[in-house]
Amino acid sequence: MKFLISILVVLFSFITSSIKAQNKKITVTVVNATSDVGKIGFSLYAKDNFMRIPIQGKEGKIKEGKSTIVFENVPEGEYAVICFHDKNNNDQMDFSANGMPLEDYGASNNALNPYGPPTFDSAKFIVSDKNVSLAIKF
Numbered sequence: 001m002k003f004l005i006s007i008l009v010v011l012f013s014f015i016t017s018s019i020k021a022q023n024k025k026i027t028v029t030v031v032n033a034t035s036d037v038g039k040i041g042f043s044l045y046a047k048d049n050f051m052r053i054p055i056q057g058k059e060g061k062i063k064e065g066k067s068t069i070v071f072e073n074v075p076e077g078e079y080a081v082i083c084f085h086d087k088n089n090n091d092q093m094d095f096s097a098n099g100m101p102l103e104d105y106g107a108s109n110n111a112l113n114p115y116g117p118p119t120f121d122s123a124k125f126i127v128s129d130k131n132v133s134l135a136i137k138f
Contacts, residue, residue, distance in 0.1 A: 080123035104138035
């Protein structure tokens with residue numbers, strides 16, 4: 001009986017550690033916000049829903065031009081982060097009449113496209129066996 005209990009305890013520990021090992025954290029910091037007014041909106045995307053439906057969304061306060069958030073419980077895979085400086089706290093990115101952004105924005109890998117939004121392939125990064133830290137510049 002003791003042997004059976006020992007096996008169950010070991011098996012439960014292995015399963016628990018395997019579940020924890022699969023879920024990682026992604027720490028994202030915007031390093032150069034132009035002011036501390038407003039907030040930074042962060043979105044984590046997978047390729048299938050890039051720029052449409054984020055896997056997770058977070059808001060970060062800005063202090064001395066920096067804002068940091070943590071996406072938690074992220075399974076292994078390929079992801080991209082898009083963020084913007086919501087200067088007027090209206091929870092959306094503002095655009096001019098001709099479609100140009102009025103608020104600063106950035107993407108993982110600092111992938112900016114001068115002719116439109118960043119692509120998934122230019123902004124993607126891999127979450128595997130370690131937590132990930134990203135620094136994004138506007």
